[in-house]
Amino acid sequence: MPTARLVTLLGTAVRQQRHLRQLTQCELAELAGVSQAAVTRIERGERAPSIPVLERLLAAMDVQLVVGVEPLDAHLDARIDDLAARPIAERVDELGLNGMLDRLGDFPQVITGSTAALLQGAPVPVEALEIALRWQDSKRFTRWLEAAYGQRWNARWGEFGGVWLEPEEPGEHRWSTRYGEVRATMCDDLPETIEVRHGGRGYRVVPLVELELTEPRAGELLRRYRDRQLASGG
Known part of the structure; x- marks a missing residue:
């Protein structure tokens, strides 16, 4: 999977989960102990989150990352x-x-x-x-x-x-x-x-x-x- 697409997918997942919980970026950042600017860049696909940061963001919303594989370009x-x-x-x-x-x-x-x-x-x-x-x-x-x-x-x-x-x-x-x-x-x-x-x-x-x-x-x-x-x- 190209890195750029992975970064976009991760950012989309974070944004979707945040919207489902009706959280602002500021509220999510505070819960996860990161800056609001970091949340913004991750959601826009401008920054690849580290695994620890990604886990903190997801855990703050009571979800976790599941890794899987699929046929290329599925x-x-x-x-x-x-x-x-x-x-x-x-x-x-x-x-x-x-x-x-x-x-x-x-x-x-x-x-x-x-x-x-x-x-x-x-x-x-x-x-x-x-x-x-x-x-x-x-x-x-x-x-x-x-x-x-x-x-x-x-x-x-x-x-x-x-x-x-x-x-x-x-x-x-x-x-x-x-x-x-x-x-x-x-x-x-x-x-x-x-x-x-x-x-x-x-x-x-x-x-x-x-x-x-x-x-x-x-x-x-x-x-x-x-x-x-x-x-x-x-």
Whole structure:
């Protein structure tokens, strides 16, 4: 299991148990003898808790950690099944997609990756707004990132910050901003799109067939979903 996913799962478990007991982060921190800042970072998946700290947090809520194993990526199949049962509008709202698009302004960009797949009805996990941008608009995008307090993903440190914002600089095209995370595919010309509509709003998206050919992660998720449909006779 990748470390980043494990940290996220542990943080989610702590947050869910705290909500079930109607505790604030401050109250849980006091019960467990840790700082509220530590609880916040753990729940957000920003910090891997030590085993003693994790045990104290859980014990303060009268639960304990149980370790098990499962087939690799079994969690992904369960996640896809869960998303398939949820309305697209609910998932769009959860992502904060409309607000982020409004904040981006009017420079040319189209929706791609898993975000485009979501808008076309595919129940694939979406972690960030994914867009395609032209290299010629990169300076405008950099100015937007500066105004949005953007930080670029630092693969060496495994966190955001500490590297240049500009897309021209080496590194993944992935930024955290005050409005949410944005991932970009930089290109000379924007890809062909289709329009889909939800809630009276139109979105320019890369078609599913093109996503499978050009977006490795989104393509993998789409093929996984299709294979599960075929296996179940859907």
